[in-house]
Amino acid sequence: MRKILQETFLEMIRRAATDLPPDVEGAIRRASKAEERGSTAAGALGILLENVAMARAESRPMCQDTGTNTWWIHHPVDVTAGTVKAAVLWATRRAVRLGYLRPNAVDSVTGENSGDNTGVGQPVIHLEQRARAGMAVDVLLKGGGCENVSGQAALPDFSIGAGRDLDGVRKAVLKIVDFAQGRGCAPGVIGVCVGGDRVTGYELAKQQLLRPLTDRSPDRVLARLERTLLKESNELEIGPMGFGGKTTILAVKAVKAHRLPASFFVTVSYSCWSLRRAHVRIARGKPTFSDTSFLLKAGGR
Amino acid sequence: MKHIDIPVDEKTIRGLGVGDEVALHGVIVLARDAAHKLMIEKRPDFIRPHLTGGVIYHCGPIMLEKKGVWSVVSAGPTTSIREEPYEGTVIAEYGVRAVIGKGGMGPKTLAALKQQGAVYLHAVGGAAVYLAGFVRSVPGVYMLDELGIPEAFWLFEVDGFPAIVTMDARGRSLHVKVDRASSRAFDALIGK
């Protein structure tokens, strides 16, 4: 089992780092046609598509910032958490040596780079044991530029007239998107969590980035919020890279979580256009790769 | 597309305007967070010859070494605004003529560009394999052991490296323009 896990996780990292999921690439292609021909925005999107094709053909990381690697792993009872974690660490170190990952873990006090992309809290591994046999695994590589422009608001926010309701949520999200400008390598995809506490808000918002861009929330209210936020974010006309243009955001994925009566957080996890993820299921010692998550049901958790 | 040879003179740079596309030829210097902090605190001389009339690239690349020779795997721009506290001083101290990055920079840098005769060039963020394709060789690296691969001062010899002028030496900034327009749209959307 150990060997299978190691090789499978390494291949997941390679795929995530070097190839864009088809739904994301499709969204960028549509966006490039929507922008005015010959504009700087259209030119930038064209370069992105060319970059993706080159990265895929040469198996090289699309972006040099291979980000924080976050894993969601559901494992059966007979595979221990220790085995799974060790395999993730092995795959991470190996991926650095092969040039699929940049050594991205820096000691926050000494400033020293660990050199192998592992360290305290890195990579991030969420483990859940399941009763069934077999495993399902998701990995997300999320860069620093877009992580820096992610944000969390506590409602009410009087500066923008945002109360503790869905309209307040809408305003708070737009404020974060506007503040980001092009710095998160727009066009972006945003995961939005309505409610939760400060930690679960970010966790669930980030997890929404695993959803296919083409799905919509099964919750009618949230589905409407997703549509409205997509339309209005693009009315900001920040455009690809912040050059100005029609495409600022490619998709909005919203989810909700219960909150305390006293707290109303709205959290936005901003992903750059380079939304890198990989999904696998391992049954009877055999991995099956997929473009969509086996863990995250359409529209949420 | 305007062809720019590095080192470049002030007159050529002052002739550039927001929206101009340029293709860079020559040796550029990679410097990001730790390198900027160092340039301000220690003002090292080892990098001076490469920066006089030269170009800084905000980039932390993925590099591979084989038999003592470094090659570039992926090398796109990183967010420039983090260097805002330093960049104006670095430009003046070393006589830098262009800074490549992404996301644009703030008023302090814009003022320095105007005063010193320099421009900010935007490369397409995340297009790291595409951009690495314009690197012909890696003639050197400084502070690799101390700063690590993503933060070291790499020298890249580039041939036709593409970027767009988004802040020029006349005090104009595309980023200010886009930000103002989006703020107006935002105010309308929240009913302000």
Ligand code: SF4
């Ligand atoms: S925000 Fe994304 S695309 Fe941009 S540099 Fe960071 S990881 Fe790369």
